[in-house]
Amino acid sequence: MNPVSELVADVAVLTDSLPSQHQGIFSYRVPDHLQAAIAIGQLVWVPLRQQQVQGVVLAMQRRTVSGLRDLIDLVDPDLSIPQLTIQLAHWVAENCYTTLAAVLDLCLPPGMIRQAVTTWRATAAGLTCELGALPERERAILFYLRRHGELSEADLRAALRGSDANLRAAYRSLAERGLITRRLRIDPPRVRPQQEQFVRLTLPDLDQAIAELRRAPRQAAALRWLAERTTSDPPTVNELRRATGIDSTGIRALERRGFVQLVGREIYRDPLATVHPATDTPPPLTSAQRVAYETIVTALEAGTGGRFLLYGITGSGKTEVYLRLIARALRLGRQALVLAPEIALTTQLVRRFVARFGHQLAVLHSGLSDGERYDEWRRLRRGEARVAIGARSALFAPLPDLGLVIVDEEHEPGYKSDAAPRYHARDAALHLADLAGVTVVLGSATPSVETYYAARNGQIQLLELPERIGAQIGVDGLVHSRPLPLPPVRIVDMRHELQQGNTSIFSIKLQHALAQTLARGQQAILFLNRRGAASFVFCRDCGYVARCERCAAPLTVHYDTATTAEAGESVRVLICHSCGQRTATPVVCPQCLSHRIRASGIGTQRVAEVVRELFPDARVARWDRDSISGKNAHDALLEAMVRHEIDVLVGTQMIAKGLDLPLVGLVGVVLADTGLHLPDFRSGERAFQLLTQVAGRAGRRSEGAQVIIQTYQPDHYALQAACEHDYRAFFREEIAFRRALAYPPFGRLVRFVTTAATESICRRQAEQLAVTLQTYITGRDLVGWRLIGPAPAFFRRQRDRWRWHVLLRVPPATDIREIRLALDAVGPLYGWVIDIDPVHVL
Structure with a gap:
């Protein structure tokens, strides 16, 4: 007998029950009834040991096999991962020393991964048997199942507190005697498509129908309203009810008479429903912008990939280049992906992108609900959305026709995942350029040292935007671009302030500049990369420092806003920024009982408090992890700044990144030394990037803007380079340090x-x-x-x-x-x- 060739699928199982480095790829025979429907990238059910688990089809081929188990079923015929994304997942798994399943989990919409749960229930014999004749462990299991009905193994294990081995032996013994029976339960997905009912008019003669409904005036009014609608789209049931006052009973009565038809239709949860698009009047490109655009478009049209670093100083018009490139990609029939490192950045970018691309845009980030992310994922997979914008994990969005990837603020450490799989979205995006001819553009005003070094060595093509630009309306009524100077930056040596008797957290220059800015009706940003009211609490007699009992880290002083509101005065608590532990601020030193225990250092809460003391009429807000919570908190604060409902914004690094705030006339860096000497070879680079980026928030459209940097180390090369807006000077110093110690990019x-x-x-x-x-x-x-x-x-x-x-x-x-x-x-x-x-x- 000749061996039979079978269709075999290689499946990556999505389960955590395998050893940590086992790739979890198994082969299964595809049964005849699934062969016409199955495809690479689909999510399927497969058997694994005694379980049913989900997996992703990686490859299929016909070959002669024996002893393979059958694939069980498709999870959802419409749910599949594009082959390009699967190739990227393989690369990420290999380069991050992780499993393929861990990466594929990022490629699927939320709520899709389910496990088949093993459950047990008592049989008819088990419900009537004598419990006293059973061993103790079996008696406990059967008694519990009689009392509570069908239960999962996890529930039984928690209730009976037995070891897995002892319980499994007891299950087996009870099952062999026919007292309990086992089954696999698959719970419904956590997220599903949302359905809404629409009403369609179906009656042949409106007048006759109205005559029949003379004793049902609301039903008649509903028919008239439906007949008079000018739009061809049928209204929803809720719209009909609001317009005519008819209730559900009346609508069902119309349906029974055949006057209307109720049609269920899937609707998308729209995360952009509350987004107000920015005014979109595309300015003409400057010569530098045009050179950058045309160079990248040449690679995009050729379809051969290409890696580009768009190095443009803050306010030089990188976003407009992005928008033009995406528009060109869409005209070429390709899809585009834009990555931003923070949700706060995504928010402002989205407004501009909605204005340009409308409903072709999909948004993907952790600030959305699971339902919104699920719907955006399916819109992209179906080709209904052609542009995706999001944070790091948006790189795995289903974009089968991907032609362009833009990584905005490519230097940001937020592109590196701090949990498994520990991938870097920028590096993975660059790999796409080699993998499938995708054009990748990295944009930054302060490129990472590794990226700029690669550009200098020809591994990435360097394109520069050397001038800050603004827009103005010319005498011809058209929008024109004009060059804008970068704001002057002054460094204040806080050691001299102390020598002159100024013990305030603000230098005299910063206080004067803040007063002038507020008097001109402009806004100010005060930057300090440290949350709370004070950095730590210490005893001046014995040197005791209040530390977290769980983390050994110094506790940070915060104002307890809820208690303060009730008490009418500032109430301080100590919080650990690592684990969140809260404790009361000590009145005496717990080590030596001295009363000379004090808070030291400053945080954003303290800065905001001092601003209110100095300028009581100023409207002050904070933007840090403590003050921003909730789904739309970033949007609300950004809107308040744009509408000039805030005069002074105090914040951490969240305010330093990519925000376009036209009325900001002053940026004050309260303490530039924070993080400058951390035991990390990138500490100087991070300091330069933060200072340069936050300085770039000033003077985008306001006259007389300035930046003041307060420091105790004014001669540090990172501060000096930031003061001159001189990336190349910083790079020369930093690359020499990296070369000497063989740190990246030299190792x-x-x-x-x-x-x-x-x-x-x-x-x-x-x-x-x-x-x-x-x-x-x-x-x-x-x-x-x-x-x-x-x-x-x-x-x-x-x-x-x-x-x-x-x-x-x-x-x-x-x-x-x-x-x-x-x-x-x-x-x-x-x-x-x-x-x-x-x-x-x-």
Whole structure:
């Protein structure tokens, strides 16, 4: 008998029940009744051991096999991941040392992944048998099932508090005797399409119908209203009820008579329903903008990919170039994706994009409800939306015709995921350029050192926008672009302020500038990258510092807004920014009982309080993680700034990124030293980027704008370069430092972080790993491979867990496969965090 060729599907199962580094790819026979419907990328049900799990079809081919289990069913015929996204998922899994299932989970809309739950119930024999004749564990299971009905294994385990092995043996024994029976329960998806009923007029003769309804005036009024509607789209049931006062009973009566037809139709939950589009009058492109646009369009039209860095100073018109490129991509029949690092940035970008592209736009970020994200995902997959804009995970949106990816503010660390899979969206976007001819544009006023170095070396094509531009209406009535100067930046040495007797958190220059700005009717931004009212509490006699009991980190002083409102005066609490623990502010030192215990340092709450004291009539608001909560909080605060309902905005790094606020005439950096000397090789780069970006919020359309930076280290190269708006000067200093120490881009890093309940255990685990890695490096004579550490992490203790880390530095050209060989060789690293190419080492 000749062997039979069967259709076989390779499926990546989406379950966490496999070992951490098992890729979870299995082959299944496709039964005959599914062969016409199944396709690569679809979500399917498959058997795995004694379970049913979901998986994604990665490949299909006909081959001769035996012993394969059958694929069970499709989860949803319309739900599938494009092949390009699957290819990207493979690359991310390999380069982040994670499972394919972990990445594919990002590629699906929320609420789709379900597990088949094993449940048990008592049979008829089990309901009537004598419990006393059963062993204790079996008796407890059967008694509980009799009392509560069908239950899952998880519920039984929680109720009976038994080990998995003992319970499984008891289930098996009871089932063999026919006292209980097992089944698999699949709960409905958490998110489903939303349906709404529409009313369609179907009667042949309106006058005759009205005559029949002379005793039902509301029904007659409903028919007249339907007949008089000028639009061809049928109204919803709710619209008909609001317009005519008819109730559900009356509508059903009309349906029974055959006068109307009720039609159920899917409707989308629209996250853009409350978005007010920005005024969209496209200005003419400057010569630099046109060169950048035409260069990128050439690659886009050729369909051969291309990597570009659009380096443009703040306010130079990068967004207008983005908009023109997307419009060109759409005319070419391609889709476009725009990534932004923060929800706050996404909000303002969305307004401009809605004005230009309307309902062709879909939005994807964590600020949406699951239902909204589910509907936006399906609009993109169906081709009803052609442009996607969102945060990091939008990179995995279903865009089968993707032709253009724009990564705005590409330098932002928010593009790197801090949880598994630890991918960098910028790097993954660049890989798309090689994978499928997708054109990728990275935009920034302060590019990351690695990106700018790659552009200087020809790996990415560098395009520059060297001038800040504004728009004005000419005598011809048309919009014209005009160059705008960057705002002057002054550095204030706070050491001199102290010598002159000024102990305020504001220098004399900043106080005067703030008064002048408010007098001119302009707005001011005060930036401090530190939340709270004070940085820490310490005793001036013994040096005690109030620390979190779980994290050992200094507790930050905050004003308790709820208690303060009730008490009528400021009430302070101590909060841990790592775990959220709250405690009362001590009155005396718990260590030496001294009353000389004081708060030290400043935070955004304290800055806002001082502004209110100095300028009682000023309208002051804060924008930080403590003050912004809720789905539309970012939008509301941004709208208030644009409408000039706020005079002074105090905030952390959230206000430094990409916001276009036309009335801002002053930016004050209250303390530029924050984070400048953290034990991280990127601390200088981060400081320069933050200061340059926040300075760029000033003077976009207001006259006489200025920036004042207060510091105790005025000679630091990052501050000096930010003061001159001179990226190249900063780059020269920073690249020399990186080259000397072989840090990126002159080396690659792999970070290993371990945690334990005690520091001794944590240290021992880190030392053991270091010895194993060093043995591997020495045994293979790997040139340029070097270990740094082990050492305590900067945040040494978090949530009652101690943290140590080890850094592995390898040559820059080291292939990911060589790194994976090393990781596989040291054995399974259970409980370790492995971060390849980390963006910080804290």
